Amino acid sequence: MIDWVAFTPVTAVAGGALIGLAAALFILLSGRVAGISGIVGGLLRSSGGDTAWRVAFIGGLLAAPTLYGIVRVLPNAIIAASTPMLIGAGLLVGIGTRYGSGCTSGHGVCGVARLSPRSLIATLLFMATGFLTVFCLRHVIGA
């Protein structure tokens, strides 16, 4: 059943458009894909090299809430997961995105936008296990 009260179509599309704009500017000006897991993971590679732009991009993400807070009220950030669950989730996201060569941004936005079959498959797969995991947590274990 759709939760119409929680549904925020305008800010969702507008926020999505900003994400798309950032990805578009990055590929057109820098020639790089704005995939967050790849940008972060590349820093942990011993044969790195291009550290500066990665740190700059991450710096932008880290600074975003502070600057956003000047103009608009920061949204709530409610995390229901317990600490052990958060640690497990972080580990899975870290290993999974690196093995799968991408996350929601690299595959889900940039990859789907350029119609990459690999990214379409990856997006379908992580959405599927995402749905399944929440189903198990909320309706099987938590039922």
Next chain:
Amino acid sequence: MQIIIALLCGLIFGFGLLLSGLANPAKVVSFLDLAGAWDPSLALVMVGAIAVAALPFALAKKRKYSLLGAPMRLPSARAIDRRLVVGSLLFGVGWGLAGICPGPALVLLGMGNTNGAIFVVSMLFGMAVFEVLESRRAMMHPQ
């Protein structure tokens, strides 16, 4: 110049995550909870992002260099292999457990959110584990 662009794109990306609701893990989990009170907002985030990014990526595919003369680095991998499949499946489980993917994780850290910080540290650890396994694989199977 590349550093300024990366910083700016990271910032815009972060604003998009905040405005769209992706930076609130509870909202992400509501989107993944198809069987509960479903909040479809995040589907519209994808729509907005892809609508804006599709044409720029189509243009990028046709170019060898970015508008500023940097080499165009679009992913060249084509194979839908076990790594892509298993990695994406694992990522989805982690995403469902906490409602956090790599971009929002960094924004949460930027908000000074302790749980966000725990997630980021775990994610970095997971990514580091991947790098260790990869370098071991490279040593056992030199090309």
